[in-house]
Amino acid sequence: MATILDIAEKLGVSKGTVSKALNGAPDISETLRKTILETAVEMGYTRRRRQKQTAKKLCILVENLDYEEPHQFGYDIVTGFRQMAEPAGFLVEIFPITEKLQRSISYDMFMLQHDYLGAFALGFTLQDPWMTDFQTSSTPTVLYDNYIKTNPRTAYVGVDNNEGMELAVSHLKELGHKKIGYLSGALGSHIMQVRHKAFFQAMRQNGLRADSDFAGASYYISQCLEKHLPRLIQMGMTAIICSHDLLANAAMIQCQQFGIRIPDDLSIIGFDDLPICPYTYPPMTTVRQERTEIGKCGYYALDSLRNSVSIGTLLLHAKLMVRNSTGPVSEKN
Amino acid sequence: MATILDIAEKLGVSKGTVSKALNGAPDISETLRKTILETAVEMGYTRRRRQKQTAKKLCILVENLDYEEPHQFGYDIVTGFRQMAEPAGFLVEIFPITEKLQRSISYDMFMLQHDYLGAFALGFTLQDPWMTDFQTSSTPTVLYDNYIKTNPRTAYVGVDNNEGMELAVSHLKELGHKKIGYLSGALGSHIMQVRHKAFFQAMRQNGLRADSDFAGASYYISQCLEKHLPRLIQMGMTAIICSHDLLANAAMIQCQQFGIRIPDDLSIIGFDDLPICPYTYPPMTTVRQERTEIGKCGYYALDSLRNSVSIGTLLLHAKLMVRNSTGPVSEKN
Structure with missing residues (x-):
């Protein structure tokens, strides 16, 4: 393992200077501090626990x-x-x-x-x-x-998002739903990609049809509600799964403004089980993540x-x- | 939680009889013992820790x-x-x-x-x-x-079998291999199915072609060697990944009997890293499972x-x- 001395020798500076840089002392230039830290990382330097x-x-x-x-x-x-x-x-x-x-x-x-x-x-x-x-x-x-x-x-x-989506789709299937849509946040995060894929997989596993236009994704919730929600409703979806609870809650509110009753006309499922979920109107069916665990x-x-x-x-x-x-x-x- | 008394009452037998059945005492008929155990399981009985x-x-x-x-x-x-x-x-x-x-x-x-x-x-x-x-x-x-x-x-x-297969295929790709075959044990176990799928996925991810006949699976190693190995060699494979080390070792021995040199003519990779792998001829490249971990x-x-x-x-x-x-x-x- 590289020591402070190794770093000092490599850069041709004093041990004190290396030590200052590693400890974030103010009296050293930002450029030198960066060079020293970079060298320390390159050389595999690991701070040893000090007595104090x-x-x-x-x-x-x-x-x-x-x-x-x-x-x-x-x-x-x-x-x-x-x-x-x-x-x-x-x-x-x-x-x-x-x-x-x-x-x-x-x-x-x-x-x-x-x-x-x-x-x-x-x-x-x-x-x-x-x-x-x-x-x-x-x-x-x-x-x-x-x-x-x-x-x-x-x-x-x-x-396990695959398991979560499988539980959501099976639940809807048991309730008689066949036309199920999916609303999602933007697919720029690993988890949104995983859930998006999991939705189509769960539909296939349950023997339900899911063309690519059964799903819609947008970065902003408002955009999702304006662009994809009305389209899914027009396509005759009887249930919609949402990639996360805040989107599901916004979708429920929007639907009710359109005069669509939840769950009588349309079932909605969220994902995460945020603490608000038992208090939404109506209380939201959702996939729980045990966050403490x-x-x-x-x-x-x-x-x-x-x-x-x-x-x-x-x-x-x-x-x-x-x-x-x-x-x-x-x-x- | 159901108690021994609950079980006894449900079946109309004495507490002593239930206790005997639960503790495997010999002086009770096999049929009665089975009925009592089945009822105990049904009723959610869980043995409480006794003092002794x-x-x-x-x-x-x-x-x-x-x-x-x-x-x-x-x-x-x-x-x-x-x-x-x-x-x-x-x-x-x-x-x-x-x-x-x-x-x-x-x-x-x-x-x-x-x-x-x-x-x-x-x-x-x-x-x-x-x-x-x-x-x-x-x-x-x-x-x-x-x-x-x-x-x-x-x-x-x-x-992580997907990761293991990805490491195996990438390694072969770096060595210049493009035609890579896969030999597998029977697909009757979860893990053989997972690795089989992982092989094709890793090939795709590495931009390599893998038609379904690039893989062969049989229950017996001998069958695998007789049926699939010669076929893969005739297809011009320059490397073969095996679903487990014993198969890989048998394939290496068989190839050498055919006069095919490992790795000069054909590269072979195993899976598991059994303790024998450093001692096979030649020592085997393989995907390690940290078994103690x-x-x-x-x-x-x-x-x-x-x-x-x-x-x-x-x-x-x-x-x-x-x-x-x-x-x-x-x-x-």
């Missing part, structure tokens, strides 16, 4: 995800992770990440600079700059709902990676929460 | 898999499981299972009768009678290389299911062990 510094630190990197309030999606995930990590002696820091930050520093350098031993990454999209870094990173990293191919230092944790499994996978047990994928069983937004297919259909 | 009986028992159910010697495939899996379970206070019993036994008693009844709190099931095929029982079983059960759809009390643990993850998943954390799938990263049975494509091809 007792806390072992892990971080939860958060992007595109609210987690601060109990009703928000990320709250329980963060809680579950901390429930496991903190009793095991880790200090867990939550670090909101922007695209700008990702462009300013490589992932491994960021982790080294902050002295993090591993990360649980929530809410990254396929366009995020660090998604490329994760492919070759040597830092143990667990991604919620994102899969990095063949890097033994990364793991993917989430709910996802957080716990995230810690377990990260701990495994840190101990060279190379977990690649850990999926929780999905569960269908049947409430009142789904019902038997209307007789007029 | 201190050992909490888990079992490893083994079928079609050798595990007793260190060079055998199952040995490390069993060891890894025990390394986790025994320090946690469990007594682990290894129970070889036959089809006959499965036909004689339902899975839940078997588990109740032996006082097992959960099982790690190794080597089951899709035809095994208990595979049907697992779909509805309420006993926490982790299956190595078998997936049971939507039963929250079962989990699937194994290596599979055993450890098996325990983790079982412990999670027992604590209502509903893990469905846990896959370890695959790793390609590059040895001498693969080489650059021969110039004459």
Whole structure:
């Protein structure tokens, strides 16, 4: 393993300068600090635990995800992770990440600079700059709902979306539905792609027809409601599955404004089981992600990676929460 | 939860008789014992821990898999499981299972009768009678290389076969191979089906052609070598991936008897990384399953299911062990 001295010798600077750069001291130029950190990462330098510094630190990197309030999606995930990590002696820091930050520093350098031993990454999209870094990173990293191919230092944790979609479609089929549509957020995230594919697979497995125009995807919910929802209704869909609860809730409200009764005229199913779902009108049938468990499994996978047990994928069983937004297919259909 | 008294009342027998049946006492007819156990399972009876009986028992159910010697495939899996379970206070019993036994008693009844709190099931095929029982079983059960759809009390643990096949095909592509064949054991097991599908997927992802006749599957290795190997060679394959190491080893021996040099004339890749692989002639390039880690993850998943954390799938990263049975494509091809 490279030492501070090795780095200093390679760059022809003093050990003190390397140490300053690694510890984020202010009296060193930004350019030099960056050169030193880059060299440290290249040479495989890993910070050794110092006597004084007792806390072992892990971080939860958060992007595109609210987690601060109990009703928000990320709250329980963060809680579950901390429930496991903190009793095991880790200090867990939550670090909101922007695209700008990702462009300013490589992932491994960021982790080294902050002295993090591993990360649980929530809410990254396929366009995020660090998604490329994760492919070759040597830092143990667990991604919620994102899969990095063949890097033994990364793991993917989430709910089994294929199973979730299968439960949703089977439930509707049992209620007599045959024409089922799918509304989705933009397909720029791994999870939206997985669910989109899972919808068509579940329809096939249930012997139901699903042409490509049975699904519609847009980035903005409003666009989804304006562009795809009326089209699906006109096509005679008696049920619509949505890629996430907020979209399902917006679709229910929109339908009711059109005078379409839920579930009498149209059944709607969401995905995630956000805390609001029992309180929507009507209470929403949705596929549940056990978020506290996802957080716990995230810690377990990260701990495994840190101990060279190379977990690649850990999926929780999905569960269908049947409430009142789904019902038997209307007789007029 | 049903008690012994509930069962006795339902059947109109004494508590003592129910107790005898549950504890396998000899002085009770086989028919009555069976009726009582069936009723106990139906009524959701779970044995309560008694003061005297201190050992909490888990079992490893083994079928079609050798595990007793260190060079055998199952040995490390069993060891890894025990390394986790025994320090946690469990007594682990290894129970070889036959089809006959499965036909004689339902899975839940078997588990109740032996006082097992959960099982790690190794080597089951899709035809095994208990595979049907697992779909509805309420006993926490982790299956190595078998997936049971939507039963929250079962989990699937194994290596990521898609990743493994992708590593094998990419490796061959880098060596210049374009015509790659696939030899497989019979497609009657989940894992043989998964790898078969993964081969074609990996070929597509690497932009290589793979028609259905690029693959051949037979139950017996000898049949595979007689029927499919010569055909693949005649088709001009410069590399062959095998579904498991024993088949790959047999294929290497057979080729050399035909005067085909490995890897000069033909590259061969196995799957599993059995302990023999570094000692075959030539040493075999193969996809490694970290068997001790599979055993450890098996325990983790079982412990999670027992604590209502509903893990469905846990896959370890695959790793390609590059040895001498693969080489650059021969110039004459």
